[in-house]
Every structure is written in structure tokens, then in C-alpha cells.
Amino acid sequence: MTQPTPIRRARAQQPELLGAALTAAARGWHVHPLRPGGKGSALHGERACPLIGVCTKGHVKWEQRATTDPDRIRIAWSTGAFNVGIATGPSGLVVVDLDVPKEKSGKDSSDAPSGATSFAALCEHAGVPWPATYTVRTPSGGMHLYFQSPPGVRLPCTAKSVAPNVDTRAWGGNIVAAGSTTAAGTYEAADGTPAVTLPGWLLQRLQTAPKPAVAPAPLLIPGQATRRAEVALERETARVRNAPEGQRHDLLLKRTIAIGRFVVWGEITRDVVEQAFGAAGEAAGLPAAECRSTIHDALAYSARTCRARETA
Numbered sequence: 001m002t003q004p005t006p007i008r009r010a011r012a013q014q015p016e017l018l019g020a021a022l023t024a025a026a027r028g029w030h031v032h033p034l035r036p037g038g039k040g041s042a043l044h045g046e047r048a049c050p051l052i053g054v055c056t057k058g059h060v061k062w063e064q065r066a067t068t069d070p071d072r073i074r075i076a077w078s079t080g081a082f083n084v085g086i087a088t089g090p091s092g093l094v095v096v097d098l099d100v101p102k103e104k105s106g107k108d109s110s111d112a113p114s115g116a117t118s119f120a121a122l123c124e125h126a127g128v129p130w131p132a133t134y135t136v137r138t139p140s141g142g143m144h145l146y147f148q149s150p151p152g153v154r155l156p157c158t159a160k161s162v163a164p165n166v167d168t169r170a171w172g173g174n175i176v177a178a179g180s181t182t183a184a185g186t187y188e189a190a191d192g193t194p195a196v197t198l199p200g201w202l203l204q205r206l207q208t209a210p211k212p213a214v215a216p217a218p219l220l221i222p223g224q225a226t227r228r229a230e231v232a233l234e235r236e237t238a239r240v241r242n243a244p245e246g247q248r249h250d251l252l253l254k255r256t257i258a259i260g261r262f263v264v265w266g267e268i269t270r271d272v273v274e275q276a277f278g279a280a281g282e283a284a285g286l287p288a289a290e291c292r293s294t295i296h297d298a299l300a301y302s303a304r305t306c307r308a309r310e311t312a
């Protein structure tokens with residue numbers, strides 16, 4: 001039996017994903033569609049804004065478009081098997097993202113404790129038990145702890161500034177909701193209790209946390225390709241454009257497969273990849289129809305074989 005591809009799996013889950021979006025919205029959380037099987041917004045980014053529809057008077061970002069309106073949610077999720085994103089800011093949420101360290105083996109031999117270990121130490125230092133609040137387990141083995149932002153407080157996101165492998169998402173932040181599925185697995189609500197108010201000790205830490213030294217993780221900029229996916233796409237399409245006759249088809253296939261993993265990981269949209277490689281293949285002298293079918297085959301191969309993003 002063949003393994004279902006992430007895309008096929010996502011399609012079969014469309015009703016569940018709609019259900020997940022409605023459940024989150026019923027809790028008062030503002031949801032927006034993420035790419036099927038991915039973590040980036042399915043809504044267009046500012047650079048790709050067509051300035052029509054909701055954007056007639058200028059681009060409206062995903063954070064503003066995220067909604068709790070069940071009718072709008074039903075319409076949005078009727079058009080695709082979108083994962084569910086929660087815009088933490090307008091939802092009045094502060095979500096603590098506890099990551100697991102990257103592979104201990106290999107070049108990243110970081111001994112940094114896991115986010116859960118770091119957070120347990122913070123709780124101990126504050127003299128409080130681990131908070132009982134709405135919690136989601138991530139496919140990578142991490143955890144998202146949901147808290148309600150105290151009234152009148154507007155917190156930004158933090159990245160690794162509170163403790164090792166501990167990020168927080170508030171205004172400007174997006175979190176993948178329970179019920180969403182990536183190639184790595186499904187986000188599952190581990191604790192369905194309501195989100196409690198952010199404890200004072202944690203609020204204090206967040207208000208005094210130094211500004212992040214590094215840019216937020218690239219996947220947190222929905223609606224656009226991540227920088228590394230963009231760079232890779234530029235590099236690989238250039239190879240195809242300059243392919244000598246006799247190697248054009250082979251290069252188009254292999255280079256598209258190489259980029260296909262970014263599509264699977266939700267770091268770039270499929271149509272951007274199709275367009276870029278189509279143009280490159282044609283520039284190299286291949287017929288448009290051959291480009292289309294080769295790119296299609298390559299992306300299908302990537303979807304079948306691509307492994308989960310290690311740092312998901």
C-alpha cells in the first residue's frame with residue numbers, strides 16, 4: 001500500500017480542519033488559514049497584494065484578517081484543507097512555545113535544555129507548580145501553553161530571550177492550532193481546559209525580557225516564502241535557466257525536487273515554485289507543456305518522499 005502524501009492526507013482532513021477552526025473560534029480565538037500541511041499563512045503577503053477585495057484600500061495583514069466569525073470561517077475552509085493558525089495578538093493570548101532541542105547528533109550538538117525543562121526551572125524559581133492551562137502538543141515533541149493576556153497589556157513576541165528553547169507569541173505572533181497536521185504529524189490538544197490568565201511572575205519576565213537578538217523564526221512570517229526558500233529557489237532556477245541542451249529536462253526535474261521540500265514544509269507556496277521553474281525551463285528552451293509535467297512530477301515526488309522538517 002502506498003503512503004498517503006501529506007497533500008492527500010490533508011484533503012481527507014478538510015472537515016476536521018474546519019471543525020478545528022470553529023472550535024478555536026468558539027474559544028474566542030481569531031483564526032486564519034495556513035497552507036495545507038504547512039505553517040505559513042495561506043493568505044497573500046504584502047508583496048503579492050493584488051489590492052482588490054479586502055485589500056482594495058491597501059493590504060490587510062493576516063493578523064487583521066483572522067476572525068472568530070463562523071460564517072467567514074466556513075467559507076474560507078470550504079476552499080481547501082487549510083491548517084489552522086491563531087493570531088495570538090487579537091485573540092488576547094500569550095502562548096508559550098516550548099521547543100525540543102535540535103538533533104543532538106550531527107553538527108548541532110547543542111546541550112541547551114528543552115523548552116519544557118527550562119520552563120519547569122522557571123516555575124520552580126517562581127515557587128509555583130506547572131500551570132494548569134490549555135496545552136497543545138506539537139508533532140516535534142514540543143508544547144504550546146496558552147494563557148490569556150492580562151487586560152490592558154500589549155506584549156510582543158519573544159524568541160529565546162526568556163529561557164533556552166522558550167519562545168512566546170503575542171502581538172504579531174501566529175500559532176498552529178490543535179487539529180492541524182504537517183508532514184511531521186498532528187497538533188493535539190493535550191489539556192482541553194480553558195486558557196488561564198498569564199501568571200504575574202511570567203508577565204514580569206516578559207515585560208523585562210531583552211529584545212530578541214535574532215529575527216523571529218522564518219516560519220513566523222506567514223504569507224511569504226522564508227528567506228532560505230527564496231534564496232534556494234533563485235539559485236536552483238538559475239541552474240535550470242543555464243542548463244546545456246541534453247541536461248535541461250534532468251536538471252529541471254532534479255532542481256524542482258530539491259525545492260519541493262520547502263513546499264512540503266510550508267515555507268514557500270507551490271504556485272510560486274511552479275511559476276519560477278516553468279519560466280526557467282522555458283528560458284532554457286524546453287516546451288511549456290514539458291516544463292509543466294516535469295515540475296508536476298518533481299513536486300509529487302517531493303511530497304511523497306520529503307522527510308519532516310527537523311526543527312518543526
Ligand SMILES: [Zn+2]
Nearest residue numbers: 049055059060
Ligand atoms: Zn493584500
